[in-house]
Amino acid sequence: QVQLVESGGGLVQPGGSLRLSCAASGNIFSFNLMAWYRQAPGSQRELVAAISSAGVTIYADSAKGRFTISRDNAQNTMYLQMNSLKPEDTAVYYCNTRYPPFAAWGQGTQVTVSS
Numbered sequence: 639q640v641q642l643v644e645s646g647g648g649l650v651q652p653g654g655s656l657r658l659s660c661a662a663s664g665n666i667f668s669f670n671l672m673a674w675y676r677q678a679p680g681s682q683r684e685l686v687a688a689i690s691s692a693g694v695t696i697y698a699d700s701a702k703g704r705f706t707i708s709r710d711n712a713q714n715t716m717y718l719q720m721n722s723l724k725p726e727d728t729a730v731y732y733c734n735t736r737y738p739p740f741a742a743w744g745q746g747t748q749v750t751v752s753s
Contacts, residue, residue, distance in 0.1 A: 640664040640741040642733055647747030654723050658747055660716040660733030667691070667714045671736035674707060674718045676729035677746075687718065688736045700726075723751045 641663040650656055658674070666672075673688035687697045687707040695707050706719040716733055730746035 640666045642666075642741055642744040644731060644733055644744050644747040647731060647749045649750045649752065650723055651753050652724060652751055654751070655719070655721045656723065656749060658718040658720065658731055658749075660718075660744075662714040662716075662741075665714060666735065666741060667709060667711045667716065672709060672716050673734060673736040674716070675732045675734065676727075676749075677732070678726075678729040681729075683732070685736075686731070689716070720749070723749075725751045727751050 643661045644658060646656060646658040648656060671688055671690050674686040675683050676686050677683040685698055686701050687705055689695045689707045689709050691711060697705060704722045709716040728749060728751050730748050732743055732746040734740050734743060
């Protein structure tokens with residue numbers, strides 16, 4: 639069973655940066671379109687960015703120009719570089735496949751953008 643572990647979140651001031659990491663216990667990254675999602679309090683989980691095994695990327699409008707998704711298939715690791723963070727980016731961030739069937743959701747990593 640694939641396990642996903644997100645890390646790298648924290649408290650950052652508006653305009654700051656964070657780099658999130660997603661580590662998978664299995665070889666899910668070799669064959670899947672992977673994605674970062676986020677869920678703010680009281681809101682549904684939403685797609686932030688996705689990346690194919692060949693490195694083709696897509697971004698939500700809210701992330702375009704500020705976030706960069708990348709992956710290392712050999713290391714079964716995916717990253718999300720987040721720059722120019724805004725208070726509205728505050729959420730728990732998760733990684734998973736872009737489309738079902740999803741792996742079991744990890745605990746996520748909390749990102750809080752506040753002064």
